[in-house]
Amino acid sequence: MSKAxxxxxxxxxxxxxxxxxxxxxxxAREVYGKPLVFLDSAASAQKPxxxxxxxxxxxxxxxxxVHRGVYYLSQAATEKFEATRARVRGFINAAxxxxxxxTRGGTEAVNLVAxxxxxxxxxxxxxxxxxxxxxxxxxxxxxLAAKEKGLVIRPIPIxxxxxxxxxxxxxxxxxxTKIIAITQMSNALGVIPPVHEMIRLAxxxxxxxxxxxxxxxxxxxxxxxxxxxxxxVFSGHKIYGPTGVxxxxxxxxxxxxxxxYQGGGEMIARVTLRESTxxxxxxxxxxxxxxxxxxIALKAALDYVDSLGMDRIADHEHxxxxxxxxxxxxxxxxxxxxxxxxxxxxxxxxxxGIHPHDVGTIVDREGxxxxxxxxxxxxxxxxxxxxxxxxxxxxxxxxxEDVDRLVDALEKxxxxxx
Amino acid sequence: xxxxxxxxQEVILDHGRNPRNFRCPDDCNRRAEGDNPFCGDQLTVxxxxxxDGVVEDVAFEGRGCAISMASASMMTELVKGKTAQxxxxxxxxxxxxxxxxxxxxxxxxxxxxxxxxVVLSGVRQFPMRVKCATLAWHTMxxxxxxxxxxxxx
Numbered sequence: 001m002s003k004a005x006x007x008x009x010x011x012x013x014x015x016x017x018x019x020x021x022x023x024x025x026x027x028a029r030e031v032y033g034k035p036l037v038f039l040d041s042a043a044s045a046q047k048p049x050x051x052x053x054x055x056x057x058x059x060x061x062x063x064x065x066v067h068r069g070v071y072y073l074s075q076a077a078t079e080k081f082e083a084t085r086a087r088v089r090g091f092i093n094a095a096x097x098x099x100x101x102x103t104r105g106g107t108e109a110v111n112l113v114a115x116x117x118x119x120x121x122x123x124x125x126x127x128x129x130x131x132x133x134x135x136x137x138x139x140x141x142x143x144l145a146a147k148e149k150g151l152v153i154r155p156i157p158i159x160x161x162x163x164x165x166x167x168x169x170x171x172x173x174x175x176x177t178k179i180i181a182i183t184q185m186s187n188a189l190g191v192i193p194p195v196h197e198m199i200r201l202a203x204x205x206x207x208x209x210x211x212x213x214x215x216x217x218x219x220x221x222x223x224x225x226x227x228x229x230x231x232x233v234f235s236g237h238k239i240y241g242p243t244g245v246x247x248x249x250x251x252x253x254x255x256x257x258x259x260x261y262q263g264g265g266e267m268i269a270r271v272t273l274r275e276s277t278x279x280x281x282x283x284x285x286x287x288x289x290x291x292x293x294x295x296i297a298l299k300a301a302l303d304y305v306d307s308l309g310m311d312r313i314a315d316h317e318h319x320x321x322x323x324x325x326x327x328x329x330x331x332x333x334x335x336x337x338x339x340x341x342x343x344x345x346x347x348x349x350x351x352x353g354i355h356p357h358d359v360g361t362i363v364d365r366e367g368x369x370x371x372x373x374x375x376x377x378x379x380x381x382x383x384x385x386x387x388x389x390x391x392x393x394x395x396x397x398x399x400x401e402d403v404d405r406l407v408d409a410l411e412k413x414x415x416x417x418x
Numbered sequence: 419x420x421x422x423x424x425x426x427q428e429v430i431l432d433h434g435r436n437p438r439n440f441r442c443p444d445d446c447n448r449r450a451e452g453d454n455p456f457c458g459d460q461l462t463v464x465x466x467x468x469x470d471g472v473v474e475d476v477a478f479e480g481r482g483c484a485i486s487m488a489s490a491s492m493m494t495e496l497v498k499g500k501t502a503q504x505x506x507x508x509x510x511x512x513x514x515x516x517x518x519x520x521x522x523x524x525x526x527x528x529x530x531x532x533x534x535x536v537v538l539s540g541v542r543q544f545p546m547r548v549k550c551a552t553l554a555w556h557t558m559x560x561x562x563x564x565x566x567x568x569x570x571x
Binding site for chain 1 (some may be wrong): 547
């Protein structure tokens with residue numbers, strides 16, 4: 001399809017990207033004298049004004065510690081803080097606010113489950129299946145728990161197109177399988193595994209499933225009850241919200257079964273010097289003063305993407321992914337990794353004979369920000385026998401011009417390396 | 419574009435494409451692995467030190483970006499025939515060259531060996547790439563000191 005045809009389709013898509021771009025102050029800046037092309041939203045997304053202002057407003061107008069004071073400001077901050085919990089519940093369609101635990105991010109959420117569930121409730125010899133697509137944050141916490149408890153880690157391999165090898169997955173499930181750690185969308189390749197089916201199969205074997213939603217949640221609507229996942233984790237900063245905040249969803253009975261993660265203020269019911277009792281539900285896992293302003297501003301981020309509409313965002317990004325894939329495929333010597341049909345918003349590639357780091361340095365000088373490296377997913381790199389790839393990832397504010405600028409910059413790379 | 423051209427000079431691209439001494443010598447007596455986890459650069463440096471501590475042979479294998487490959491290739495050409503101590507001294511000078519913006523390139527050009535490495539001084543404008551330029555040298559130092567592996571994180 002021609003650029004004009006793509007632009008027509010994009011223009012007809014209901015997402016008004018020109019307007020959206022106005023909402024992101026940073027997109028107006030230049031880098032090395034050139035307009036910024038930001039193609040690294042998969043690492044961390046830029047922030048709309050609504051989020052920046054929400055965080056500022058907390059400090060200017062309604063800041064105090066939460067869940068403690070009887071005075072006005074503390075109550076106001078607590079209400080706003082808890083309003084985000086309700087918002088997250090609605091956003092992922094959990095059954096109860098009490099199933100939403102605030103964490104520092106997706107990484108801490110996985111660590112919480114590895115620590116409180118795997119370390120405490122599993123037995124030596126129990127198996128954890130981890131897909132080859134996982135981000136290090138959905139691998140290493142399980143390895144740490146496994147080493148301590150004598151658990152067994154088994155890989156779920158992927159096929160040449162980057163999709164889960166479902167035959168191998170079915171074969172790996174067995175009576176000792178206790179946890180499946182699976183991403184809802186690969187951060188390195190953009191591939192979307194059949195998570196729903198994987199959960200169904202896991203449950204048939206009595207295993208629990210943790211879904212890493214850090215990437216997927218920014219690209220399509222999430223319904224944890226329809227998925228029937230046992231745990232779901234995501235980060236605020238990837239969905240246009242602040243850093244330092246993320247959430248763990250866990251089914252209520254699992255939160256009840258797990259011991260506290262960290263001890264401290266806020267998570268207790270009663271403390272004596274000899275022993276303590278704990279709160280129930282999410283509060284048991286939220287020791288200490290949380291990231292108050294960031295949690296409150298996370299609601300602004302969820303409100304923002306909801307106001308645009310997740311379906312419209314998904315349509316826009318899907319068109320853009322198609323355009324980028326087509327234009328990049330036409331570059332001589334360019335290989336795309338992750339060619340499975342089920343994909344979103346990420347193109348991971350290499351240029352023959354040119355290391356991704358050299359590519360990244362050169363396109364950066366053209367104002368184009370891409371991620372180069374292993375994307376915290378070294379098993380994916382090992383699977384495809386590459387030390388690194390170049391990754392262009394698209395957010396709701398990217399355009400076909402951004403893709404064109406990337407393609408032009410790649411031509412410069414090839415020119416320089418002759 | 420000028421800073422990029424300075425970084426990716428033809429000499430560097432040539433060494434990157436056709437690295438010298440890219441092999442595994444049969445008779446090496448020191449070796450170390452170098453790993454730059456940030457980039458995914460990995461290389462092995464092989465040394466043959468004689469009884470007097472002179473580098474009789476030096477070679478490397480591995481994969482990485484143009485900067486790391488070129489720097490490794492040039493290093494092997496420069497340290498052969500030097501004592502281990504002279505090789506380490508050259509690394510110290512080279513490290514200054516690529517990290518200290520106050521090093522005068524003309525002064526550097528007075529030193530016969532360092533002069534050849536001035537082509538790599540462009541990395542000073544790209545702080546994230548200094549590790550690429552120094553990886554082989556760190557690895558060589560590790561090999562001399564009898565360490566099996568070095569990582570630049």
